[in-house]
Amino acid sequence: MVPLRSVVLAGGGTGGHIYPLLAFADALRRHFPQVRITTLGSPKGMENQLIPAAGYDLRVIPAFQLPRSLNLDLLRTPDRMYRSAQAAGEIIDEVRAEVVVGFGGYVSVPAYLAAWRRELPIVIHEVNVPAGVANRMGMKFTKRVAVGFPHQLEQVDVLRNARLVGVPLRTGITRMDRPALRPQALYHFGLRPDLPVLFVCGGSSGARTINLAVAAAAKPLAHAGIQVLHVQGGRNEPFDVPADLPVPYVVVPYLSDMQLGYAAADLMLCRGGAITVAETTALGMPAIYVPYPFSNQEQRRNALPVVESGGGMLVDNSELTPDWIERNIIPLARDRQRLAAMGQAAAQYGRRDGDEQLVRFVWEAVGR
Ligand SMILES: CC(=O)N[C@H]1[C@@H](OP(=O)(O)OP(=O)(O)OC[C@H]2O[C@@H](n3ccc(=O)[nH]c3=O)[C@H](O)[C@@H]2O)O[C@H](CO)[C@@H](O)[C@@H]1O
Known part of the structure; x- marks a missing residue:
């Protein structure tokens, strides 16, 4: 495998988004010991405790909340979204990321937007049905979607063409x-x-x-x-x-x-x-x-x-x-x-x- 050099990971809010991100980061490290791993988080999520405790670089970007469904309210949040995406983009540029991997939570959206503008590959990992709002939005920008469970593929949902990879779990558990x-x-x-x-x-x-x-x-x-x-x-x-x-x-x-x-x-x-x-x-x-x-x-x-x-x-x-x-x-x-x-x-x-x-x-x- 030609090694990956720099990867940006985005995911936050609760443990359900952060632990798979950390387990994936550990696996990346095992395969590519030299890879630079940068994570994006929002100011108040559990990522602020969990990611530094696991020894990874956490960059906090300005928060914004999406409406619970994809509707016209979205148009009313462009300013805050723009600022978050700009902050995410600056970090992506600084670390020369080759790919952005998102696990869901509001903080993933600016990361997806910034990666899309730079024509970087985007990979989304989704574990729920229906898919979370942030990841659904990300799916407008990429077809590279991975899911955790077989039942996710059986739903009439945006996930039906995704790849089943399972859920990255901490090796302390597996x-x-x-x-x-x-x-x-x-x-x-x-x-x-x-x-x-x-x-x-x-x-x-x-x-x-x-x-x-x-x-x-x-x-x-x-x-x-x-x-x-x-x-x-x-x-x-x-x-x-x-x-x-x-x-x-x-x-x-x-x-x-x-x-x-x-x-x-x-x-x-x-x-x-x-x-x-x-x-x-x-x-x-x-x-x-x-x-x-x-x-x-x-x-x-x-x-x-x-x-x-x-x-x-x-x-x-x-x-x-x-x-x-x-x-x-x-x-x-x-x-x-x-x-x-x-x-x-x-x-x-x-x-x-x-x-x-x-x-x-x-x-x-x-x-x-
Ligand atoms: C109310 C709600 O919206 N819950 C969502 C949230 O759940 P939630 O954030 O609770 O996530 P999960 O139940 O999926 O996972 C909890 C994680 O926290 C860990 N853990 C928990 C307690 C503890 O003391 N220590 C510890 O390490 C567990 O081992 C597990 O890795 O995200 C999940 C993944 O997107 C969704 O499927 C859930 O529907």
């Missing part, structure tokens, strides 16, 4: 030996090795409904011998957990080492964000998905193929009550055989090579 890491993970969280662990995580921002429902079921879970590892989520208010439980219920604000959570877990209770689904299935992790109800059904669509293949359960946000948890999660978490079967079915659906596949796609786009 290369983990779960049984080998488990003792260390349990020790890290102060969990017992002899009892099942329910891992609760509502995506990168946390999920209030899930937090409150599980915390309210803390007593029955504990009395059934089920330990809980609960990620509260950075943007959520704390919740109360009874102090006198007979088994551990561990609350953490956020996990930078997400693989430790997965290693400790026997069963996951989570939202259906695309990257979460990619990770649980890559790991063969049995999961109960509670899709976020307010965004176009995209999370339901993410989880449905996994659930239909036997790799998990689906429950509506409005149905996730302490009573539901008691009736459904307690018997499942104690049934090792059923968990193993679910995990195997999930693994059939999962894939681990999205980072490598996307590197190849981008390399082809540059025409080397």
Whole structure:
């Protein structure tokens, strides 16, 4: 492979856009150790914490918000869009980028515009159906679109001619030996090795409904011998957990080492964000998905193929009550055989090579 020299990556907002970008950056580095990697972010997104922490160069460009759909409102934001695109263009010129790779989020739009004006190749990675607003706009400028999941190609959507590459996932997750890491993970969280662990995580921002429902079921879970590892989520208010439980219920604000959570877990209770689904299935992790109800059904669509293949359960946000948890999660978490079967079915659906596949796609786009 003739090496790539300079790549600009754009993506921001929540973890769902940033972690694939970082996993892709790591894979680029492995293939092309000398490549210059520059990332574009907006002033307030999670990229401001996550990208510098991962050791990559983050350039913040002025923010602007797109209207939620492609309509005439777009014409009213040209000034701010122009300033953002100009800032993105200056960075693209400075680092002599050969290609711009976008993962979605508002910050991708100025990057796509600036790359298009310079006639640079643009590659878009999209994980949702319907595709996000920013990426849909980018698709006006390029046909090089990669998707994370087979179900995205089956929709009557702009994505039907995309290339299926999978989702770039952090190697800390894809290369983990779960049984080998488990003792260390349990020790890290102060969990017992002899009892099942329910891992609760509502995506990168946390999920209030899930937090409150599980915390309210803390007593029955504990009395059934089920330990809980609960990620509260950075943007959520704390919740109360009874102090006198007979088994551990561990609350953490956020996990930078997400693989430790997965290693400790026997069963996951989570939202259906695309990257979460990619990770649980890559790991063969049995999961109960509670899709976020307010965004176009995209999370339901993410989880449905996994659930239909036997790799998990689906429950509506409005149905996730302490009573539901008691009736459904307690018997499942104690049934090792059923968990193993679910995990195997999930693994059939999962894939681990999205980072490598996307590197190849981008390399082809540059025409080397
Ligand atoms: C409400 C909403 O609009 N959610 C969207 C958002 O979800 P969100 O940003 O929550 O993204 P995902 O659920 O897809 O991924 C969350 C990521 O954060 C990581 N993580 C999470 C918690 C933690 O403590 N530590 C940690 O590392 C997970 O391992 C995963 O890599 O982006 C996804 C990808 O575009 C979309 O599919 C979701 O629909």
